[in-house]
Amino acid sequence: MAKVLVADDAAFMRLRLRTILQQAGHEVVEAATGSEAVDKFASEGPNVVFLDITMPEMDGMEALSAIKRSDPAARVVMCTALGQQNIILQAVKDGALDFIVKPFDQARVLAALSRAVS
C-alpha cells in the first residue's frame, strides 16, 4: 500500500483519483493548490505525488520544482489535460517520473502508481 498525495484544483478530479486509489487499497492525501501540495508533501511524506499542471496560485510545474528542491528523490507523476510533447518533456526534465494525460482511467492511474513505487 502506498501513501499518495493527489494535488488538483478540481474537487471532482480529486474525488475520481481518490476513489480509484482507495479502492486499490492506497492511502490518499489531497491538496487543492500547488502551494498546498508543497506543504502537504513536507508534512505528510507521501510515497508518490500525483500533480496537476494547471492550477491557480502555484501551478504544477512550479510545485514540481519546489518539491524536487526539498527532496530530489521525490516520486512525482504529472497528471494533466495537457498532452503537448514540449510540456511533457519539460516536466520530465524538471524531475517528473511519469506523465498521465486526462481523461484517464483506473488502469492508467494504477499502472503509473505501480511504476512510480517500483
Added chain:
Amino acid sequence: MSPGGMAVAQAVSSRLATAIDRALADCGQAIGQFVGLATAMRTREVLLEAVLRVPAHYGDLDVTGAAAYVGMTGDVSGHCLLFMSETTAKALVRVAEETLGPLDETLADSLLHEFGNIAVSAFMNGLASAGGWRILPTPPELAWTVRGAALQSLLGAMAVETDLALVVAAEWVLGGRDLDCGVLVLPDARGLSVMLGA
C-alpha cells in the same frame, strides 16, 4: 457562411481548417473518454468574422448554461470559451453519477469545470500538434450564465484588441444525441496573425 461573413482565404483555410478539424476530433475523443460514451465532434464552420457579428454564429443567445473560459498563451494567444446549455450540463452530471453516485452542487460544478478543462485542453493539444505551435491554457473558469452574456463579455474585451475573430462552430454528438454545446476560439490580434500566417 453567414451573411456578411468573410471566408478564410483558401490558401490559408485548407491548412487552418485541417488543424481545426483535427483539434475538434481530438476534443471529441477526449470528451468520450471522460464521460464514457461514444462522442463525435465535427467542424460546422470556420470563418473570419467581424467581432460584432460573432454571436450570430452561436445559436440562441438567451439559453442558460455553463460557460467554461480558458485563456490561451504561448505561440497562439487569445481566448477559448466552451458553452453548454443547462440541459447538456445536467445530462453530463447524470452520466457521471451513474458511476460515482450522487454528486452535490460543488462536485457537479467541479465536474463541469473539469469537463471544460479537458475539452478545451484536448482542442488546444490538437491545434498545437497540427499547427506546430506551443499553446498553454490558463486555469479554467466556470460560470453559470446565458450564452449571449458569456459571448458579449469576451467579445467586449476582444473588440479593443482586434476587429476580426476566428469563428469555430462545431457539431457535437454524445451517445447518439446532438448536444447544445459550442466552442468559441478567439485568438487575439497576435494569435490570429500566427494562425493565418502559418
